[in-house]
Amino acid sequence: MMEFAKKRGSSDTANERLHLVLMHDRIGTSSGILEQIKDEIIKVILKHIDVDADPEVNLTSQGRQSVLDINIPLKGR
Amino acid sequence: MKKPSHECQVVVITSGKGGVGKTTTVANVSMGLANLGYKVVALDLDIGLKKLDLIMGLENRVIYDIVQVLEGECTIKQAVVKDRRNPNLYMLPAAQTRNKEDVTEEQIKKLIAELRKEFDFVLLDSPAGIEQGFRNAIAAADWAVVVTNPEISAVRDADRIIGMLESAQFNNIKLIVNRIRPEMVKDGDMLSIEDLLNHLCIDLIGIVPEDTRVVISTNTGEPIILSQNSLAGKAFSNIARRFTKEEVPFMNLEHNDSFWEKLKNMGRSVFSSKQVG
Ligand SMILES: Nc1ncnc2c1ncn2[C@@H]1O[C@H](COP(=O)(O)OP(=O)(O)O)[C@@H](O)[C@H]1O
Ligand SMILES: [Mg+2]
Numbered sequence: 570m571m572e573f574a575k576k577r578g579s580s581d582t583a584n585e586r587l588h589l590v591l592m593h594d595r596i597g598t599s600s601g602i603l604e605q606i607k608d609e610i611i612k613v614i615l616k617h618i619d620v621d622a623d624p625e626v627n628l629t630s631q632g633r634q635s636v637l638d639i640n641i642p643l644k645g646r
Numbered sequence: 647m648k649k650p651s652h653e654c655q656v657v658v659i660t661s662g663k664g665g666v667g668k669t670t671t672v673a674n675v676s677m678g679l680a681n682l683g684y685k686v687v688a689l690d691l692d693i694g695l696k697k698l699d700l701i702m703g704l705e706n707r708v709i710y711d712i713v714q715v716l717e718g719e720c721t722i723k724q725a726v727v728k729d730r731r732n733p734n735l736y737m738l739p740a741a742q743t744r745n746k747e748d749v750t751e752e753q754i755k756k757l758i759a760e761l762r763k764e765f766d767f768v769l770l771d772s773p774a775g776i777e778q779g780f781r782n783a784i785a786a787a788d789w790a791v792v793v794t795n796p797e798i799s800a801v802r803d804a805d806r807i808i809g810m811l812e813s814a815q816f817n818n819i820k821l822i823v824n825r826i827r828p829e830m831v832k833d834g835d836m837l838s839i840e841d842l843l844n845h846l847c848i849d850l851i852g853i854v855p856e857d858t859r860v861v862i863s864t865n866t867g868e869p870i871i872l873s874q875n876s877l878a879g880k881a882f883s884n885i886a887r888r889f890t891k892e893e894v895p896f897m898n899l900e901h902n903d904s905f906w907e908k909l910k911n912m913g914r915s916v917f918s919s920k921q922v923g
Contacts (some may be wrong), residue, residue, distance in 0.1 A: 578833060578834015578835050579834070579835050580831075580834050580835055580836055580837050580838070580841065581834065583798050583837055583841075584837065584841055584845075586798060587798050587801055587802065587837075587845055588845065590798075590802055591801075591802065591805050591845055594802065594805060594806060594809075595805070595809060632847045633808070633809075633812075633846075633847045
């Protein structure tokens with residue numbers, strides 16, 4: 570059977586790239602900063618509580634407002 | 647000059663990136679507003695790189711420039727160039743041999759305070775960039791129009807400019823998307839209006855298609871708004887009407903009818919939203 574894979578338009582890529590770039594532009598950071606934040610956060614948290622997995626650190630936007638979304642799964646007893 | 651019948655609105659047309667269509671917008675929307683019976687002056691604030699005189703086809707009438715007005719070498723009345731097609735339309739040319747740093751925000755504010763007494767609309771053609779020229783252009787404006795193209799680098803600059811306008815306390819910022827190519831949007835190879843609105847989160851005031859006749863109109867100095875059955879011309883005349891707060895539905899240039907329905911309904915809130923000037 571022939572595969573008619575739907576061609577993904579280049580505008581999808583443009584949208585993804587724009588989304589990331591705009592979120593960093595708005596808060597004046599570069600994309601590498603998220604990894605750095607992740608490393609520093611885990612150090613601080615580990616001083617006090619046990620962590621189950623690496624924290625997830627994401628930049629999201631609500632309208633023109635950028636939001637830093639941090640999700641840290643904690644270890645239960 | 648006769649006194650205007652309406653409260654004056656001072657509107658800055660800006661973009662960050664160069665070449666997206668600011669000057670084209672100023673020339674056409676000014677003409678459109680004049681055709682609607684408003685008394686309009688268009689100011690070229692691209693000091694050192696003047697272009698509005700050419701685009702409006704008025705270069706032969708220029709005697710003085712804006713820097714000479716600001717420095718008291720001539721009066722406003724001597725320097726404004728009267729349009730040859732519409733008696734409601736005037737243009738104040740930029741200086742070609744001076745720098746943007748030769749003009750201060752205070753000088754622009756004083757000039758515009760004078761123009762407010764004489765005109766219904768003052769349109770400010772901002773230079774590209776975010777330096778002194780941009781700050782001068784936004785110093786005395788009541789509201790702002792950001793022009794962009796459906797292209798990532800233009801959108802990124804537009805976002806930067808919107809941020810700067812917000813920091814400068816602008817609470818009425820409208821978007822014009824220029825040079826859209828519906829067939830490319832349809833093929834998924836150009837950012838759509840919906841995409842741009844999602845990224846930039848400001849209200850839309852116009853959608854102008856790519857139109858080869860814009861280039862021809864630049865050659866002849868006849869703004870595209872004056873040519874019959876040109877889509878770009880129609881788009882600019884719709885924008886002029888929206889400047890006067892008239893609700894004008896957006897032309898459906900895209901093959902995305904559900905989004906266009908949304909846009910139609912949105913039109914209501916877009917144009918009743920709080921206006922400053
Ligand atoms: N809708 C359009 N379709 C085709 N060409 C356009 C359109 N809008 C602008 N242009 C062309 O793009 C170039 C830059 O426009 P201009 O208004 O001078 O931009 P800016 O003032 O932002 O630098 C000009 O050559 C103009 O003719
Ligand atoms: Mg220009």
